[in-house]
Amino acid sequence: MKKKWIILFSTFLCLGCLAKKKISEQPKTTAADFQLVxxxxxxxxxxDTIKWSRITEGAPDWKNYMTTDDQVYEVADGYLYLKGLVNTDTQTDPRPYLTGGVWTRDKFNFTYGKVEVRAKMESAKGSWPAIWLLGRKNDDSWPANGEIDIMEHLNFDNFIHSTIHSSIKSSPSTKTVNVNPGEFNTYGVEWYPNKIVFTINEAPTFTYHKEAGADWRQWPFDRDFHLILSQQLGGAWVGNVDSSQLPVDFVIDYVKYYEYNPSRTTALGSN
Structure with missing residues (x-):
């Protein structure tokens, strides 16, 4: 009888080991969905002008003070610096401030995937750095073309905003997350055919879902988007600028884009 119990116990242990091994060999919902490209x-x-274009002045608030002038751009020591500063030559350009921004429009556009940007920013009244994706307009005007705001920081806030813009305001469509803006953080987004997951330092912070039966008004996110890195000053949302607190630097360490591989999708991308 004792020998019988030993055999049964040994069999139970072996089955347990096999079960554990089987569980550990299940597909993981991590990098298998994405490939760095x-x-x-x-x-x-x-x-690198093959990858980026400098952003010029435009009508929206975020483009009010954009310029291609070298004084608001610097690449040094492995970092990109986008600056916001007081304009000291208003004879040539009457605008009181100048800001830097770059985008991948018409150079690198993509649908779905993962974006990671490691960055830090200086704070000032009226400062508004952002990392975001904007949909190609075609025949649609904003916000029908869609916008994915990975990170926006205002003034001296100790938090950032992550927001979705479309023709319909679904709930929830925005989230604030506490950060130390003066330290490097990795701001990211994972963009699937049915949801958009925001992350900070690889930890999910907010998920926006495609609603059942949704059309382009709630989900304009099945088209090409481009990436924007911008350091703006002033505007209706961020408020007035305190010029005594300038200049400010938006410092970017790296940018990575991972292509979405639906053929390798696991449970993470289909839930």
Whole structure:
């Protein structure tokens, strides 16, 4: 009888080991969904014009003070610096401030995938750095073309905003997350055909879902988007600028884009 119990116990242990092994061999919901295909580590001394274009002045608040002038751009020591500063030559350009921003529009556009940007920012009244994705407009105007705000920081806030813009305000469509903006953090987004997951330092912070039966008004996210890195000053949302607190630097360590591989999708991308 004792021998019989030993055999049964040994069999139970073996089955347990096999079960544990089987569980450990299940597909993981991590990098299997994505493949790194595009990145910039800013290890040179100039902006890579194959990847980026400098943003020019425009009508929206975030473009009010954008310029291609070299004084608001710097690549040094492995970092990209986008600056916001007082304009000291208002004879040439009457605007009181100048800011830097770059985007991948018409150079690198993508649908779905994962974006990671490691960055830090200086705070000032009226400062508004952002990391975001904007949909190609075609025949649609904003916000019908869609916008994915990975990170926006205002003034001296100790938190950032992550927001979705579309023609319909679904709930929830925005989230604030506490951070130390003066320290490097990795701001990210994982963009699937049915949801958008925001992350900070690889930890999920907010998920926006495609609603059942949704059309383009709630989900304009099945088209190409481009990436924008911008350091803006002033505007209706952020408020007035205190010029005595300038200049400010938005410092980017690296940018990475991982292509979404639906053929390798696991439970993470289908829930």
């Amino acid at each position: 595009w990145q910039d580590d800013f290890n040179g001394s100039v902006i």
